[in-house]
Amino acid sequence: MTENADAALVPDTKDWTWVLERPCPDCGFDPRAVASDDIARLVTAFTDPWASVLERPDAAVRPDPATWSPLEYACHVRDVCRLFEERLEGILTQDDPTFGNWDQDATAVAERYGEQEPATVSAQLREAAAGLADRFAGVEDVAWSRTATRSDGARFTTLSFGRYGLHDLAHHLVDVGVALP
Numbered sequence: 697m698t699e700n701a702d703a704a705l706v707p708d709t710k711d712w713t714w715v716l717e718r719p720c721p722d723c724g725f726d727p728r729a730v731a732s733d734d735i736a737r738l739v740t741a742f743t744d745p746w747a748s749v750l751e752r753p754d755a756a757v758r759p760d761p762a763t764w765s766p767l768e769y770a771c772h773v774r775d776v777c778r779l780f781e782e783r784l785e786g787i788l789t790q791d792d793p794t795f796g797n798w799d800q801d802a803t804a805v806a807e808r809y810g811e812q813e814p815a816t817v818s819a820q821l822r823e824a825a826a827g828l829a830d831r832f833a834g835v836e837d838v839a840w841s842r843t844a845t846r847s848d849g850a851r852f853t854t855l856s857f858g859r860y861g862l863h864d865l866a867h868h869l870v871d872v873g874v875a876l877p
Contacts, residue, residue, distance in 0.1 A: 732840045746869075777865075
């Protein structure tokens with residue numbers, strides 16, 4: 697169980713789409729430098745380190761009451777991979793789909809991220825990341841320009857959607873003290 701689990705976290709309500717225009721000053725990742733052919737490989741590169749992170753004896757301990765534990769971040773990354781695979785499928789099979797809102801903070805509470813078993817989360821994350829990487833690896837050249845809209849009006853192409861997702865994966869590695877591969 698996550699230490700400090702009763703502490704209220706401050707919800708993240710930032711619009712992170714700005715990372716598509718410039719490097720992230722917090723993690724150093726520059727999505728603009730990622731080619732479509734690199735996305736599947738980078739999904740794997742940015743998720744493989746989680747197995748080691750989840751083996752840490754303090755994986756379920758929050759560094760402070762307002763910051764997720766590595767376990768909670770890993771659950772989030774697992775769910776991001778699942779959500780992005782689902783949404784990628786929508787981009788590739790529907791004409792300009794609109795994605796509903798996903799409240800990551802409500803999901804963390806409802807799914808009790810801090811109480812999940814690290815070994816189980818590790819296996820689930822590996823499976824979710826493999827599914828996302830495989831789906832991106834199968835995107836045909838003409839499909840990289842297909843579009844989608846998020847519920848807040850943010851617009852994505854398949855390529856920018858992939859880059860946006862990679863930033864999330866990269867950023868959370870840095871959040872738990874892992875250098876980007």
